[in-house]
Amino acid sequence: MKIYLAGPDVFLPDAVEIGRRKAAICARRGLTGLFPLDNAVDLTAPDASLAIFKGNEAMMDAAEAIIANLTPFRGPSADAGTVYELGYMAGRGKICFAYSNDPTIYAERVARSFAVTKAERGHLIDRDALTVEDFGLPDNLMMIHTLDLRGAKLVTPRQAPADIWHDLTAFEACVALAANRAAGTSS
């Protein structure tokens, strides 16, 4: 089974090394991890961003499943590029797994960064009076439920690891789920 390895990991200073570690974890389970940086792109070319897009999309089309790193990125939700890719894979009918190294629920995370209060009707709102989604889920319900229906529940640690960008324990749990699925057993 080929698995597309989505996540803001590509933005890490040691992104290539993380990709190697993730692919090695997949290989130990008999799976093939496809990491975006495996695509050779000339970053100095004027159409570099389009080349990255096309490379990523071709990888996704070649994969049967995705493991998305939904650890919150520059705000209370997951990285936009990763979320787009999870949606794309769901739309293509692929198997969807994901993890987040932050086990906090979304409403709590928003409350940490924005002035969250209760509106007259009793629901949570932010400083712009926009509703804060409050279903006890770790991120937006579209991502959470697509995982429930198309792969497995979002994997989160009991508490955030010391290094949220390099700890691969939750990732390994996703790989185990994928390996079980590939072996035809339910998990």
Next chain:
Amino acid sequence: MKIYLAGPDVFLPDAVEIGRRKAAICARRGLTGLFPLDNAVDLTAPDASLAIFKGNEAMMDAAEAIIANLTPFRGPSADAGTVYELGYMAGRGKICFAYSNDPTIYAERVARSFAVTKAERGHLIDRDALTVEDFGLPDNLMMIHTLDLRGAKLVTPRQAPADIWHDLTAFEACVALAANRAAGTSS
């Protein structure tokens, strides 16, 4: 043509009214706008979030196109739920349009909120040393290029309107693009 109207608009205090305004703009062009809140969901039910998910997915499956509101939401990128839906529609081969009421490029927006510096190799990094995508695009390249290839370039105003959550000028431009597409003319 049925168009799924995605966006954090559903979180506005006057979300139902915004949905009506958007649907009316579509109707004037002979298009049918499908707004998530048109689905009747009992928000007090224990499975309310799953019911919302299923309702939104059914609406997306019924639509031929999406117009996504990618105005930045609680951070430098678009709302995660909306981004997921854009990805899903792209994966399903639907026509993709979107707008953002913030014309700033992504790297500039990140620099406003995070301590962005230049790494030794010359690229921008944030305070965690994670690369800041810097292709001169208004948001993550996956969203921007899927629009270029599957619908039209992200629509942005020359400068942000006074009320970024209620100004529908950029939305109307997307509806015009969709109407042209529905009429079979290129735009």
